[in-house]
Amino acid sequence: MTEPVLRLDAVAVEYGRRGEKVRAVDGVDLAVARGEIVGLVGESGCGKSTLARAAVGLEPLAAGRVSFEGHDVAFTGRRRRPGYLRGLQMVFQDPYESLNPRRKVGEIIADGARLGGGTRQAALRRAAELLKRVGLPEGAVDSYPHEFSGGQRQRIAIARTLAAGPSCLIADEPISALDASAQAQIANLLSELVDDADLGLILVSHDLSVVRQVADRVAVMYLGRIVEIGDTETVWGNPRHPYTEALVAAIPHADGSGVLPADLPGDVPDPANPPSGCRFHPRCRLVTGSCRELDQRLAPALGREIACHVRAGSAASAATGAADRPAPDS
Amino acid sequence: MSGQLLTVDGLSVSLPTRTGYHKAVDDLSFALGEGEIMGIAGESGSGKTMTALSLFGLLPPGARVTGSIRLDGTELTGLGRKQLRAIRGRQIAMVSQDPATALHPILPIGTQLTEHMRYHLGVSKSEALSRAVGLLETVRIPDPEQALRSYAGQFSGGMRQRIAIAVALAAEPRLLVADEPTTALDVTVQAGILRLLDRLCRERGMAVIVITHDLGVMSATARRLCVMYAGRLAEAGPTAELLGRPRHPYTRGLLDALPHPEAGGAPLVPIGGRPPSLGDVPDGCPFHPRCRYAQPSCATGRPEPEPVGAAHLLACPPDPLRAAS
Numbered sequence: 001m002t003e004p005v006l007r008l009d010a011v012a013v014e015y016g017r018r019g020e021k022v023r024a025v026d027g028v029d030l031a032v033a034r035g036e037i038v039g040l041v042g043e044s045g046c047g048k049s050t051l052a053r054a055a056v057g058l059e060p061l062a063a064g065r066v067s068f069e070g071h072d073v074a075f076t077g078r079r080r081r082p083g084y085l086r087g088l089q090m091v092f093q094d095p096y097e098s099l100n101p102r103r104k105v106g107e108i109i110a111d112g113a114r115l116g117g118g119t120r121q122a123a124l125r126r127a128a129e130l131l132k133r134v135g136l137p138e139g140a141v142d143s144y145p146h147e148f149s150g151g152q153r154q155r156i157a158i159a160r161t162l163a164a165g166p167s168c169l170i171a172d173e174p175i176s177a178l179d180a181s182a183q184a185q186i187a188n189l190l191s192e193l194v195d196d197a198d199l200g201l202i203l204v205s206h207d208l209s210v211v212r213q214v215a216d217r218v219a220v221m222y223l224g225r226i227v228e229i230g231d232t233e234t235v236w237g238n239p240r241h242p243y244t245e246a247l248v249a250a251i252p253h254a255d256g257s258g259v260l261p262a263d264l265p266g267d268v269p270d271p272a273n274p275p276s277g278c279r280f281h282p283r284c285r286l287v288t289g290s291c292r293e294l295d296q297r298l299a300p301a302l303g304r305e306i307a308c309h310v311r312a313g314s315a316a317s318a319a320t321g322a323a324d325r326p327a328p329d330s
Numbered sequence: 331m332s333g334q335l336l337t338v339d340g341l342s343v344s345l346p347t348r349t350g351y352h353k354a355v356d357d358l359s360f361a362l363g364e365g366e367i368m369g370i371a372g373e374s375g376s377g378k379t380m381t382a383l384s385l386f387g388l389l390p391p392g393a394r395v396t397g398s399i400r401l402d403g404t405e406l407t408g409l410g411r412k413q414l415r416a417i418r419g420r421q422i423a424m425v426s427q428d429p430a431t432a433l434h435p436i437l438p439i440g441t442q443l444t445e446h447m448r449y450h451l452g453v454s455k456s457e458a459l460s461r462a463v464g465l466l467e468t469v470r471i472p473d474p475e476q477a478l479r480s481y482a483g484q485f486s487g488g489m490r491q492r493i494a495i496a497v498a499l500a501a502e503p504r505l506l507v508a509d510e511p512t513t514a515l516d517v518t519v520q521a522g523i524l525r526l527l528d529r530l531c532r533e534r535g536m537a538v539i540v541i542t543h544d545l546g547v548m549s550a551t552a553r554r555l556c557v558m559y560a561g562r563l564a565e566a567g568p569t570a571e572l573l574g575r576p577r578h579p580y581t582r583g584l585l586d587a588l589p590h591p592e593a594g595g596a597p598l599v600p601i602g603g604r605p606p607s608l609g610d611v612p613d614g615c616p617f618h619p620r621c622r623y624a625q626p627s628c629a630t631g632r633p634e635p636e637p638v639g640a641a642h643l644l645a646c647p648p649d650p651l652r653a654a655s
Contacts, residue, residue: 043516043518043519044486044487044488044516045486149604151604179373179374179543180373180543180544180545180584180587180588181373181583181584181587181600181601181604182600182604183587184587184588184598184599184600185600187598188597188598188600191597206516206517208517209546209588209589210589210598212589213589213597213598246518247517247518249521250517250518250520250521251517251546252517252520252521252524252544252546252547252549252550253546253549253550254545254546254548254549254573254585254588255549255573255574256549256568256569256570256571256572256573256574257549257570258549258550258553258569258570259549259550260521260524260525260528260550260551261517261520261521261524261525261550262521263518263521263522263525264518264521264522265470265522267486267488267489267519268486
């Protein structure tokens with residue numbers, strides 16, 4: 001197994017809200033290697049965006065640590081980011097807001113290239129190359145962001161991150177603001193870049209079907225914690241955590257069958273006041289008495305890791321006497 | 331056609347731009363019966379939202395409308411503001427994509443729910459409040475009494491969208507137009523809202539037009555589907571038929587751009603290029619520059635929707651997918 005390029009250990013992020021502490025992310029371990037796409041999915045409010053921001057140093061950590069190529073990723077706030085973090089870049093959700101409307105596309109991208117030194121001319125040439133790489137004409141350097149569609153702007157935003165020569169990208173809902181065919185184009189582009197430039201990518205999305213299509217591994221978050229993580233095919237083909245099951249069953253299929261997707265009643269609870277025991281138990285169809293008390297953390301079961309003692313327990317009893325199957329390499 | 335709740339016939343909407351008037355909706359016809367859910371699909375700029383707005387007389391200033399929109403026998407085009415006001419909310423209501431802007435931020439939810447009922451149905455305040463509680467229960471808002479006194483900002487996105495649906499339903503409209511009602515929402519919340527719309531149609535005989543680019547959402551709810559491209563109808567028919575055996579290359583392209591569980595990790599197949607902008611619609615079939623089956627004949631002449639099966643219309647004369655279907 002290759003050494004991960006980015007590693008999160010027991011990361012927790014807290015917000016202050018009306019004098020009380022809200023733990024938006026509560027003890028998450030996650031790693032991504034070069035050439036790998038890790039999908040991070042979950043309902044809104046589960047902490048996936050907060051986790052993404054913490055992973056690049058945009059949020060202070062309440063506990064745990066984030067390391068990128070062996071360096072600590074600390075919250076930088078308004079201070080200048082240290083040079084060794086240049087290879088860790090973020091793609092934001094809304095390409096209408098993440099690009100400065102008053103600057104030319106070439107200048108926006110050249111900024112990233114100039115971080116590594118070199119002349120303005122060289123940086124602008126690099127910007128033209130990168131535009132071509134992301135599927136836009138080189139002449140776009142002289143245009144302004146408003147001249148492009150949403151999908152094209154997201155390509156520009158991606159070119160800007162590439163200008164810094166990244167080894168790891170964090171993309172927070174990079175396609176959810178785009179049209180259907182633009183979504184497919186951007187998902188394919190990210191996937192190609194990971195292969196070509198040997199990048200690590202954490203893809204945060206509430207669009208489960210796209211994550212399934214491009215991610216090598218998938219992590220499912222619920223209320224600040226990862227509840228299931230493993231190879232995409234393993235997790236998606238046969239979800240074992242009841243929450244993952246509910247998410248997969250809620251996806252409507254475009255097959256014309258007229259089948260309504262399955263409902264998961266209730267909303268994500270307030271993270272300021274998480275339920276006791278398993279945080280999913282108030283909405284879980286498998287809930288037993290002990291779920292209200294036992295706070296099950298991630299444990300290997302059925303070829304992936306899940307945080308559900310009901311399912312992990314039944315898997316363990318089913319596997320009694322059999323040799324332990326090793327978890328698949330990631 | 332009698333027995334139809336809504337009949338749209340030859341509808342065109344022209345919008346003023348710097349280069350003159352251009353058609354955002356071009357000769358569109360469809361009909362919808364009571365209790366029926368119909369979908370309108372297409373990329374942004376296909377004219378689907380303009381079609382919806384034209385039903386409400388809410389087009390941008392200067393827009394020109396030709397053709398006919400009949401709701402239960404009443405012609406809606408050319409109605410005055412006062413007459414439209416009696417129809418909006420009461421006969422037809424809209425749920426828009428963004429629940430954050432659909433609700434008033436500083437009026438309590440209760441006021442927004444009861445305003446409609448008092449205006450359109452003329453019920454008393456206490457009667458309206460008790461109906462409002464019932465509506466919030468229908469859309470499954472916990473503790474409805476408390477919710478009536480709360481403000482939009484105190485709810486999550488999914489709950490706000492459910493409240494916006496409750497507001498739209500307040501005056502018991504006969505037709506609900508839902509423009510991307512679940513695009514901003516999580517799949518779990520989306521599933522709840524789709525089931526709710528389906529139930530309301532069956533229980534109240536309400537008709538729904540769902541406008542979305544999400545063919546999965548269409549497949550789950552709509553019995554019939556219209557696929558629009560550059561303001562025109564590309565293909566229309568029963569949802570199962572259109573999604574199972576699409577005949578228009580554009581419908582096929584929309585389906586291919588979706589991730590399919592069976593396809594494993596195969597790359598998605600996006601439609602190359604992007605939809606034409608207003609005033610820049612190519613001659614001939616508007617889709618031909620992006621179409622992988624395009625023939626020289628596609629660049630001239632205007633393809634009209636022709637019947638190719640029971641209730642199935644196709645605006646693609648070469649019909650290259652006929653053999654595949």
